Amino acid sequence: MNHYPHHIGDFNTATRHLTRLERGLFRDMLDMYFDKEQPLEGADISLLARRLLCHTPEEVAALQFLLGEFFERLDDGRYQNLDCERVIALYRAQQDVQQQVKSNENERQVRSRARRSAIFAALQSLGVHPEGMTKMADLLALCRQHGVTVTETGAHVTPKEGAAGGSAGSGADGVTPAVTARHGDVTGNQNQNQNQNQIPPNPPAGGDGVGLAIASALGVFFPVQRRQRIAEVAELVGDLIQCGTVTGEELLAAAEQQKDKHAEHDGKYCPGMLRWLREKRWLDSAGQPQAEASKGSWRESVAGADQVGRDLGLLGYQEGVDNCAGWRTLGDYVRVIEREMAKREQGVN
Structure with missing residues (x-):
């Protein structure tokens, strides 16, 4: 651990009866405990005293008093402090969560890049060549305009009704084959997309974790202090999608469009994610004409x-x-x- 919480009031209350030497030594003992993330090695008291720079008889006596006052001796000779153990356990749990979030985010970005590549390929097959930095919301608008169907796993050109015979690049049945996203290391248009600052993570298709996945992805576009009550956010996202009020893609596209506004004044005026959903803030599109109001x-x-x-x-x-x-x-x-x-x-x- 590089740092640990130090509550001044709690520390003063717990150490008010100590001398200044004992208070300073106790802080050194806590530093050693959290740095090693394990109980103090006390099988050899003289060695522990040396590591804590206790040289005089007064300093060694203070060390022994503090071990008896704030620590419990384990069978292997180490000295354990229950408050320290709770802090370390919480720290490790948070580290595990952060690692999992980072791993999930990487996976979502891989899926998103592959999906974007499929969208670009489908549009280009129709002679439409959007710029590599085009936002997802604008890509989806182009797809709707040119008859490209976008799914959770890729995109394909929607065949026109009543089309007679095949057309150039079509199969024998006159239907353009679907262009699907791949999970390989390189996709057709990956090079033109890889420099984007943030790519909206792609929500997974179906499953009980859809709400949580999209809620986690939305957090990318909100200041850290506004990513609260994630469980409630995930539940509300799932309800909104299930009842057809909005799609996961629309939520992500809107949040990406509003991310700059959310970051203004260090996020002071940005609503929390839960309030953003309850008040249908995804409708506050940055490109919405003012006349709509x-x-x-x-x-x-x-x-x-x-x-x-x-x-x-x-x-x-x-x-x-x-x-x-x-x-x-x-x-x-x-x-x-x-x-x-x-x-x-x-x-x-």
Whole structure:
């Protein structure tokens, strides 16, 4: 361990009865414990004293007192501290989780690159040549525009209904074969994609872990302090996808599009992931025309409500939340706007 938590109040309370020599020596003992991540080797007290720079009789006596006061002697002669053991166990568990998250992230990026390569190949077969840095949301828009069907494992050109006979590059049945993603080291367009800063991880197809996988992937586009309550986020993602409200791909594409906004002011005004989902913030597309807010759909997104509210002279949604202006959710903000609209209509009439 390179560092460990030191709670000043707890330490002062536990060591208030110690001399200054004993307090300083106790900190050295804790440093050694956490550095080795194991109980102190005390079978040979003189050797332990030497390692802790205890040379005078007073220092050795302080060491022996501290071993009896804060440590338990094990059968093998080592001295164990239960508080230290709890901290080390938590640290190791967190390390395991981080390793697993990193491994999953690497796998998702491999799948995503392969899937992007399949999309590029399908579009290029139709004479469409997007730039290598094109975002996933824009690629999906091109696919819809040109009749390319995108699946969880690849992409293929959707055959037109009533097409007679085969066409160039088609099979005997007139259907263009599906271009599927491969998991090999090199894919057709991997070189033009490998320099992207962040590629939206590809959600797996089906399974009970879909919500958790997509929730973990969404976290890439949120500040660290906003990646809270991941279990609830995963459950809500699963419910939204299952009921058809939104797809995993749409969530990831929207989050990627909003990542720069989320990072502004060190994430101070970025909503938590759970709130982002509950308030349907994925609808706040960066490329959404401002005119959309004036339509009846303004109630469905923060961007739309924010514009209408500002037009009425109200604080913006997030600004109002931060300053306790009377709303905490999008629904509250919408009701405030509607009341303000009603007041103005009555004044006009």
